[in-house]
Amino acid sequence: MDLFANEHDSPHNLLPFDGTVHYFHTAIARDTADASFENLLHNIAWQHDEARIFGKHIVTRRKVAWYGDAPFHYTYSRVTKQALPWTDTLVTLKNLAEEVTGERFNSCLLNLYHDGSEGMGWHSDGERDLRKHGAIASVSLGAERKFAFRHKQSKHTTSLTLAHGSLLVMRDQTQTHWLHRLPPTKKIATPRINLTFRTIVNQVI
Numbered sequence: 001m002d003l004f005a006n007e008h009d010s011p012h013n014l015l016p017f018d019g020t021v022h023y024f025h026t027a028i029a030r031d032t033a034d035a036s037f038e039n040l041l042h043n044i045a046w047q048h049d050e051a052r053i054f055g056k057h058i059v060t061r062r063k064v065a066w067y068g069d070a071p072f073h074y075t076y077s078r079v080t081k082q083a084l085p086w087t088d089t090l091v092t093l094k095n096l097a098e099e100v101t102g103e104r105f106n107s108c109l110l111n112l113y114h115d116g117s118e119g120m121g122w123h124s125d126g127e128r129d130l131r132k133h134g135a136i137a138s139v140s141l142g143a144e145r146k147f148a149f150r151h152k153q154s155k156h157t158t159s160l161t162l163a164h165g166s167l168l169v170m171r172d173q174t175q176t177h178w179l180h181r182l183p184p185t186k187k188i189a190t191p192r193i194n195l196t197f198r199t200i201v202n203q204v205i
């Protein structure tokens, strides 16, 4: 497979310092991306996300799901979830993500944003359950959305558009030094699914 067949698929680092992010605009063939989007929309066990923020119980409109090699527990904003077994579509996308990045993943967090009013605020994915400095591969399906990075110290920001069928990989010190977010927008009225393939460690199942 020629990974850089498209002019947008360049192997250069999108971050100027303190981390490594690569973007592959056409990581997934159009028909596979279209079919995966439809399949995931209907066959994933979507649930509203819950979190405890400043002592308040929050239920988001955005929906989430958590899949993995084993029923891993994953604690995210103080709510613990148990991973479900992979579906065929998820295995196909995981294999693609592993092929494109050269990394291995054992779990996946999925997000369903119904329209542009739903997004995700500034955060980094340095949770204790994840491998330290492990790669996170983010696959985007459906509506195109802007994605932004902000350096924790210098506040330097950079952003890009995540296309249908694209893959973004964050590596090395990225989670330590940079926050990322998916800003809400009034311009988008259609859904987007995001999959972040991750590596969970230190769990005895």
Ligand SMILES: O=C(O)CCC(=O)C(=O)O
Binding pocket: 109, 111, 120, 125, 138, 147, 162, 180, 182, 194, 196
């Ligand atoms: O939807 C996205 O592109 C980002 C999701 C994300 O940052 C996360 O799930 O940690």
Ligand SMILES: [Fe+2]
Binding pocket: 123, 124, 125, 180
């Ligand atoms: Fe994230």
